[in-house]
Amino acid sequence: MQGVGPAVCLGNDVDTDQIIAGRYLRTKDRSVWAEHVLEDLDPTLAGRIRGVVIVAGRNMGCGSSREQAVVALREAGVVGVVAPSFARIFFRNAVNVGLPVIEAPVSSCTDGAHVAFDLDEGWVEVDGERYPARPLSAKMVAILRAGGLVPYWRSRR
């Protein structure tokens, strides 16, 4: 599984309230979440993350278990999320909705940097600098490859 796109850099400890605020949760309309994604961090982000790879700081996605956070990023067109560490529920949710998440010790990031990743080979590159990605379990790889837990489940029945 590969991905490529320009970087949008975020800081440490971006919590799920910042990714999608509680006030937008009461709907099943995924476009609402995409429209308001990362609003409390920077209201201009929602309009400029289609096709990008988010390069976040440590503890990405901490806080609540709300799956709307990863769905919002996916629906907004994010190609993948790279971070040196993730909050575990966010990480698992991302895999479950088919959003590639790459745990790698990326130490610096500039908006617009060229980012490429290959989950099969286990690396991510930011402006040509290569970092090793922490391997996923076999099951997580299979779920991600299927496009998420729902298609994974359907394919196994």
Next chain:
Amino acid sequence: MSTLSERILGAPAGEYVDRDVDLAFAHDGTGVLAREALREMGVERLPHPERLHLIFDHIVPANTGTTATLQAELRRYARSSGVALSDAGGGICHQVMSEGLVRPGMIVAGADSHTCTLGAFGAFATGVGATDMAAIWASGGTWFRVPETIALRLSGRLSGAAEPKDAALAYVAKLGMEGATYRALEFVGDGAAGVSMDGRLTLCNMAVETGAKAGMFYADATTVRYLAEHGVSASPQVPENCRYEREVNIDLSDIVPLVAIRHRVDTVREVAEVAGTQIDQVFVGTCTNGRYEDLARFARIVRGRKVAVRTLVVPASRAVLSRAIATGVLADIVDAGCMVAPPGCGPCLGAHMGVLGEGEVCLSTANRNFKNRMGVGGEIYIASVATAAASALAGEIAVPEVA
């Protein structure tokens, strides 16, 4: 020799295992998405509805027509599928689960990050997302990575005005917001026995604020007695001499009233350092501090006096509310000028019933003070019940008096 997580999950730390889940629950927020995922999976019949619960707590009663419609749909699903429903007014999912449903040694999954609360019973309890929950409902189980464990070795006893919440803030500050990511926390040591069941629930509740997937106490005489009061018989768990990844010592007798300042839970100060800070609202409740012991402590301090600032008290469950009525605790709270809202999460997640306006400041007994969480432009200080009571009476952040 195993940690409690290794013993319950039946494998050494680092291994991936597939396990049946003994109890699984979602709330009115995550339940909607889990139901959607189940529909997309094409799952009609649930293999073990008797292990499943839907608990309405996040926005109860519904605040808008849209919320009401989503809840009505979920309510209908609970009735048709055989999943147990705790409807609006029953209380917060973790509290409802703590009133005789969770037992030592169980594997518990909840579609809410604070599911770690229930490790207080010596269960392995962890939060999952909605699609994971749907897969658990569909199959009866899920995969886990057995976590490494950090021991929080408690010694001494809480003294003065300090309470379990202050000890929780102390360990969150010590570990930091990602200090225990992917790990389990075990509360061990001579000091553990002296912490009440309500206090243990408070301590385990905040484990996720350090990134931990579980926070656990070994079941002991206190656990067994508490469960017996809820009609459940259980046996104590005996800790083994196991190897922890790291040990952190916490002397409970050193703990003083603490407060987490904006916008991080691990940025903690002594209450004395921020005393005098103006506040617009005090909020007592949530899965951290909405239990009977909390309401009783609050009532003891405000009894016969009047609060000087808007104060909202939200019991964690109907059982808590009912007991507070029976013992007169609720009357003391109301007579002191506080508002009482129906059992549930209240304004903790900023959805309704006490959200903050631009520039408003709230002293809250909840567990998160993230930016804008309780309302755009609002500011949250996280503290204990005693600090909330002292601050409500003073109209500004105040150090609680020693009882």
